[in-house]
Amino acid sequence: MGNYNKVIQKVRDLFHEQKEFIPLHIPHFSGNEKKYVLECIDSTYVSSVGQFVNDFEQSIADFTGAKRCIVCVNGTNAIHLALVASGVEAGDEVITQPLTFIATVNAISYAHASPVFVDVDKDTMGMSPLSLSKFLDENTILKDDICFNKSTGKKIRACLPMHTFGHSARIDEIKSICDKHHIILIEDAAEAIGSSYKGKSLGTFGLMGTFSFNGNKTITTGGGGAVITDDEDLADKLKHLSTQAKIPHKWNYVHDQVGYNYRMPNLNAALGLAQMENLEFILIQKRKLASAYQEFFSSIDMNFFEERADEKSNFWLNAVILENKEQQQTFLTELNEAGVMCRPIWELMTEMVMFKGCQKTNLDNARWLSQRVVNIPSSVVE
Known part of the structure; x- marks a missing residue:
C-alpha cells in the first residue's frame, strides 16, 4: 500500500487544482479557441466548406513538414481513407499490431480487408521490425512486384503500425522492410502529433500518416482526424474521396465513384487551428510532466515508460509498467478508488471475437505489455 499511496499523493500534488477527481487527460484551451469558433459561427460557414478548414490543414502540413494534409471527421476515418486511397481492396490483407486501439483494426475491416498481426517491441510498444521481417520472409512471396501471403493466397497490400x-516505433526499419517486400506503409500516428523520430515528424515516414484530434488527444477539434502525405496526386484523391467523390460544379451533383462524407467541418477546424497555435507550448508542458513523473517513479523503484534516445515523444499518455497482471490490477484499483483516473493498456486485438481467427505471429511481447502497462493522468499542467 505504501507505494500506491505515494503515487496517489504525487499525482494530487501535480494536479493540485483538481480537488476531487483527476481525469486521465483533458483538453487544454488557453488561446484563440473561443475567438475562432465565434468567428466561424458569425461567418455561417460551419460545415465542411470554410477558410478554417484550409488554414488548419496548412498548419498541420507546415508543422509536420508534409506537403499536404487532408482533415476529416475522426482518426478512424483518416485510416480508412488512407487505406482506400492506397489501393487496399476487398480480400486484401493489411499487417498491423495486436496492441493498439480498436480503431486501427476496425478501419482495416471498413476497407473489407483482413488484418494480419505481428508482435511489438517492449521498449516502443509499437510494431517490431524483427517480427515483421520474420513473418514476411517466412510467409510471403513476390509475384509481379506484389506481395502474396503463401498460406492464404491473398495480396498483402499495406502495413499499418x-x-x-x-x-515512436522503429519506423525507419519498418519502412525498409516494407519497401523490400513492396508493401505500402501507412502510419497510424493518431496519438503522435508533435512526436518525432531521428528528427523527422511521425506520420511522414510512410506514404501516408494519420492523426486523431479526439477530445482526449494532445490537441483536439472535439472530433477529428487528418491524413498527411507528400504525394500531391494522392492528396487530391483523399480530398475527393472525403467529399463524397463529387466532381466540382456550381450546381450539378455528379459523382464518379463511391465516396465518403468524411470532410471535417469548419467549426471543428476553427478549434483545431487555435490548438495548433499552442501546440509547442502544450508539448513543452507535457514533457515537463513526464520528467517529473520519471524522477518520482525512479525514487520509488517503479518502472516509468521513457522515450528512447533517438526519438522525441509528445508523451500523450504517460505510462508505468508493473511487475505482473496482479500488480497491474491492484494499481488500477487503488488509484481509481482514490479518485485518480488510470486505465490499462488495451486488450489485444487478437482476443476480440471479431479478430480471433486472423493470422498472427508469436505475440509474447504484446501479451507481456497488455498484462502490465497502466496509463496515469497526463493533462497539461501549467
Whole structure:
C-alpha cells in the first residue's frame, strides 16, 4: 500500500487544482479557441466548406513538414481513407499490431480487408521490425512486384503500425522492410502529433500518416482526424474521396465513384487551428510532466515508460509498467478508488471475437505489455 499511496499523493500534488477527481487527460484551451469558433459561427460557414478548414490543414502540413494534409471527421476515418486511397481492396490483407486501439483494426475491416498481426517491441510498444521481417520472409512471396501471403493466397497490400501513446516505433526499419517486400506503409500516428523520430515528424515516414484530434488527444477539434502525405496526386484523391467523390460544379451533383462524407467541418477546424497555435507550448508542458513523473517513479523503484534516445515523444499518455497482471490490477484499483483516473493498456486485438481467427505471429511481447502497462493522468499542467 505504501507505494500506491505515494503515487496517489504525487499525482494530487501535480494536479493540485483538481480537488476531487483527476481525469486521465483533458483538453487544454488557453488561446484563440473561443475567438475562432465565434468567428466561424458569425461567418455561417460551419460545415465542411470554410477558410478554417484550409488554414488548419496548412498548419498541420507546415508543422509536420508534409506537403499536404487532408482533415476529416475522426482518426478512424483518416485510416480508412488512407487505406482506400492506397489501393487496399476487398480480400486484401493489411499487417498491423495486436496492441493498439480498436480503431486501427476496425478501419482495416471498413476497407473489407483482413488484418494480419505481428508482435511489438517492449521498449516502443509499437510494431517490431524483427517480427515483421520474420513473418514476411517466412510467409510471403513476390509475384509481379506484389506481395502474396503463401498460406492464404491473398495480396498483402499495406502495413499499418501504430505509434503507441506518442512514442515512436522503429519506423525507419519498418519502412525498409516494407519497401523490400513492396508493401505500402501507412502510419497510424493518431496519438503522435508533435512526436518525432531521428528528427523527422511521425506520420511522414510512410506514404501516408494519420492523426486523431479526439477530445482526449494532445490537441483536439472535439472530433477529428487528418491524413498527411507528400504525394500531391494522392492528396487530391483523399480530398475527393472525403467529399463524397463529387466532381466540382456550381450546381450539378455528379459523382464518379463511391465516396465518403468524411470532410471535417469548419467549426471543428476553427478549434483545431487555435490548438495548433499552442501546440509547442502544450508539448513543452507535457514533457515537463513526464520528467517529473520519471524522477518520482525512479525514487520509488517503479518502472516509468521513457522515450528512447533517438526519438522525441509528445508523451500523450504517460505510462508505468508493473511487475505482473496482479500488480497491474491492484494499481488500477487503488488509484481509481482514490479518485485518480488510470486505465490499462488495451486488450489485444487478437482476443476480440471479431479478430480471433486472423493470422498472427508469436505475440509474447504484446501479451507481456497488455498484462502490465497502466496509463496515469497526463493533462497539461501549467
